[in-house]
Amino acid sequence: ETGVTQTPRHLVMGMTNKKSLKCEQHLGHNAMYWYKQSAKKPLELMFVYSLEERVENNSVPSRFSPECPNSSHLFLHLHTLQPEDSALYLCASSVRLVGNQPQHFGDGTRLSIL
Amino acid sequence: SQQGEEDPQALSIQEGENATMNCSYKTSINNLQWYRQNSGRGLVHLILIRSNEREKHSGRLRVTLDTSKKSSSLLITASRAADTASYFCAPDMFSGGYNKLIFGAGTRLAVHP
Numbered sequence: 001e002t003g004v005t006q007t008p009r010h011l012v013m014g015m016t017n018k019k020s021l022k023c024e025q026h027l028g029h030n031a032m033y034w035y036k037q038s039a040k041k042p043l044e045l046m047f048v049y050s051l052e053e054r055v056e057n058n059s060v061p062s063r064f065s066p067e068c069p070n071s072s073h074l075f076l077h078l079h080t081l082q083p084e085d086s087a088l089y090l091c092a093s094s095v096r097l098v099g100n101q102p103q104h105f106g107d108g109t110r111l112s113i114l
Numbered sequence: 115s116q117q118g119e120e121d122p123q124a125l126s127i128q129e130g131e132n133a134t135m136n137c138s139y140k141t142s143i144n145n146l147q148w149y150r151q152n153s154g155r156g157l158v159h160l161i162l163i164r165s166n167e168r169e170k171h172s173g174r175l176r177v178t179l180d181t182s183k184k185s186s187s188l189l190i191t192a193s194r195a196a197d198t199a200s201y202f203c204a205p206d207m208f209s210g211g212y213n214k215l216i217f218g219a220g221t222r223l224a225v226h227p
Binding site: 031056101106 | 144145147149155156157162202206210211212213214216217219
């Protein structure tokens with residue numbers, strides 16, 4: 001148990017569907033992150049939030065829309081995805097954005113686009 | 115690229131042997147972190163070494179950092195089958211007003227009983 005919970009663990013959707021990924025952290029952290037992990041590629045940082053404010057949008061297509069309603073919850077809304085978006089989506093949190101901070105990861109959502 | 119790059123990409127050893135994984139990076143860093151990922155799971159933080167440290171230990175893990183060569187190594191001693199996982203180094207650089215981890219593609223370690 002890492003203190004970061006992601007749901008669902010697996011998601012299969014068609015290209016025209018709309019779905020959302022959810023992340024919840026029980027660690028009292030102030031910073032949260034979305035990463036994309038594709039096979040044999042480095043983790044790609046997608047979005048960064050600090051105290052519910054977005055501080056990074058790493059050139060992510062608009063079909064991915066993040067939402068951070070409070071410091072414990074992070075969502076990734078998905079719309080009109082492409083087959084190349086199939087990947088493991090990981091959420092992470094850290095105490096804060098600056099300083100020597102380890103990140104705590106959830107177990108991810110395995111997303112498959114048909 | 116600025117990311118950490120691990121070497122080798124894959125490593126297969128027998129239980130009881132030591133496993134050494136290397137990491138190179140290209141930018142100035144605040145610290146360097148190592149993570150482990152078991153199949154189908156998220157990343158787990160193993161150890162953080164600051165830029166002014168040269169060596170750090172945690173149980174069977176030993177990490178070294180050479181900022182002049184922009185390289186780090188992770189040594190797992192007396193490996194066990196449970197150590198089978200992917201290992202990632204993540205240089206931590208300050209960019210855009212915050213600390214950012216730049217992950218590599220990882221080293222896949224297989225420890226055979």
